[in-house]
Amino acid sequence: MHLPIASEVAPPEEGEAEGCIQCQMGSKLVLFVTGKCHWGCDYCPLSDNRRESPDMFANERRCTTWNEVVEEAKAMKATGTGITGGDPMLDFDKTIEAVRVLKKELGTNHHIHCYTSIPIGNEKTIQLANAGLDELRFHLLDLKLENYRNSIEDADTAGITVGIELPAEPDKGKELFSLLNKLNETPIQFLNLNELEITVGNQDNMDVRGFNLSGGITAAAAGSAELAIELKRASEDMNFHVKFCKSSYKDAGQLRSRFRRRAKATLRPYEVLSEDDTILFGAIPTSLEDAQDDMKELSDVLELNDGWIRYDAKKERIEFPLSAAEEIAKHVEVPVAQIEVHPTHERLEVGLVYLNDKR
Numbered sequence: 001m002h003l004p005i006a007s008e009v010a011p012p013e014e015g016e017a018e019g020c021i022q023c024q025m026g027s028k029l030v031l032f033v034t035g036k037c038h039w040g041c042d043y044c045p046l047s048d049n050r051r052e053s054p055d056m057f058a059n060e061r062r063c064t065t066w067n068e069v070v071e072e073a074k075a076m077k078a079t080g081t082g083i084t085g086g087d088p089m090l091d092f093d094k095t096i097e098a099v100r101v102l103k104k105e106l107g108t109n110h111h112i113h114c115y116t117s118i119p120i121g122n123e124k125t126i127q128l129a130n131a132g133l134d135e136l137r138f139h140l141l142d143l144k145l146e147n148y149r150n151s152i153e154d155a156d157t158a159g160i161t162v163g164i165e166l167p168a169e170p171d172k173g174k175e176l177f178s179l180l181n182k183l184n185e186t187p188i189q190f191l192n193l194n195e196l197e198i199t200v201g202n203q204d205n206m207d208v209r210g211f212n213l214s215g216g217i218t219a220a221a222a223g224s225a226e227l228a229i230e231l232k233r234a235s236e237d238m239n240f241h242v243k244f245c246k247s248s249y250k251d252a253g254q255l256r257s258r259f260r261r262r263a264k265a266t267l268r269p270y271e272v273l274s275e276d277d278t279i280l281f282g283a284i285p286t287s288l289e290d291a292q293d294d295m296k297e298l299s300d301v302l303e304l305n306d307g308w309i310r311y312d313a314k315k316e317r318i319e320f321p322l323s324a325a326e327e328i329a330k331h332v333e334v335p336v337a338q339i340e341v342h343p344t345h346e347r348l349e350v351g352l353v354y355l356n357d358k359r
Contacts, residue, residue: 015241017163017190019113019135022080026257028111029078031069032057033098034091039117039141042205043167045197046086053086056094059258061345066101072345073106076262080111080134089118092127099131108132115165117141119151129158137165137192143175145182156187163190168231168244170196170211170223176231184238191240193231195247196224220247263343269307270321274340278350282325283317283339284332294318302328329355 012021022028035046035053044051056063058072073081081102088095099112113135114128128136136155138148143166155162164183168176183191197219198206206221214222228244235242260277267273271281286294291311295318299309302324309320322338329336335358340351 013241013243015190016243017113017135017161017192017241018111019080019082019137020190020192020243020245022111023082023254024257025079026254026259026261027077027079028258029069029073029076029081030057030059030258031081031083031098031102033083033085033088033094035086036090037086037117038090039087041117041141042209043169043196043202045199045201047199047201050086051201054091059262059344066097069098070101070105073102075266075345076258077265078106078110080113083112083114085115087117088114089116089120089124092124096127096131099128099133103132111135113137113161115139119148121151122154125151125154125158125160129155129160133160135161135163137163139165140179143172143179145179145186149186152186152188162188163192163240164188165192165194167196168193168224168228170221170227171209173227173230176227177234180231180235180238183240188240191235191242192245193228193242194245194250195228196221197247218248259343266343268310268319270304270309270319272322273343277343278340279343279347280322280338280340281319282322282355283312283315283319283337284325284334285317285337286311287316288313291318326355332356333358335359 019028032050033056035050035055037052050057056069058069059076061068061072063069063072083095083098095114102110102112111134112132114133115137117139138152140148152162196211198211198213198221199219211221214220214225225246232242232244256277260273263273263277263279267279271279274280284294284298295309295311298304298318298320302320304320304324309318311318319339325336325338336355338351338353338355339349341347341349
């Protein structure tokens with residue numbers, strides 16, 4: 001899988017939420033605390049392997065302990081965390097613990113925002129504030145603000161930055177324009193409008209509603225971007241900031257920025273970062289039995305320092321610099337390959353190109 005080349009990170013807009021600024025930089029850990037959610041929104045893009053799952057993921061890494069979560073945050077030098085789901089409030093104790101652990105292990109300046117569709121009570125709001133939550137983003141079910149007004153005011157009183165995050169549904173223009181004026185009467189500081197996406201998880205429902213892809217390689221629904229732009233223009237005199245997040249930028253910008261950041265932080269000495277923000281290195285297949293002798297011979301011939309050659313027992317291959325692999329490929333009687341992996345914890349292999357014809 002190759003992600004399209006990302007544009008430069010957009011500069012922060014005046015009044016933009018801190019969570020969004022860090023996310024665009026690729027410096028936010030994405031912490032999926034639970035797949036539990038009983039709302040059943042027809043546009044939910046969540047994949048089947050996470051929907052209703054109790055499992056926790058830090059970025060792409062499945063985690064069973066807080067140590068693993070912190071390890072992943074440190075691996076990408078995260079400046080903050082976005083807690084998501086499902087709905088994190090449906091596993092409230094785990095969400096509270098996440099905030100406390102991250103603040104303790106990564107420092108009080110580690111910015112944490114959290115999403116929910118649940119109009120939580122004042123007691124839970126205070127618990128979130130005391131744990132150290134910086135930002136709370138409400139998703140308004142059926143666009144009904146009244147159900148959330150008390151929760152918004154409670155969070156603001158508790159010192160939590162409060163905002164609203166919604167998909168720009170092309171057939172909900174009238175309701176969204178009406179909502180703008182109502183939101184102006186609340187203490188929210190931002191409204192984030194996400195371009196509606198058509199995914200494997202929601203395609204059947206989107207077909208029923210008559211939504212089509214806007215075209216190209218994007219997953220965006222036709223008409224969503226246009227509506228979001230109109231809403232942003234109409235909000236110029238509001239007391240809160242309105243941001244429009246395009247589907248293509250979220251995938252090719254934010255995700256790529258996070259991949260790039262993690263890659264630079266975890267790159268091994270013999271690896272290089274590609275223009276696609278994947279990791280490249282050379283490799284020669286070798287059995288475990290022959291690995292020690294083959295590595296010594298290769299190190300001596302190529303004059304490789306410690307750390308510039310490694311044996312991967314699971315893959316049964318010697319890994320070393322791609323430039324060295326290209327140099328020797330024509331002169332050895334064994335297969336020499338270029339390996340390409342994603343800079344995730346699992347290091348998903350996405351490319352293998354043989355540099356000679358000895359396979």
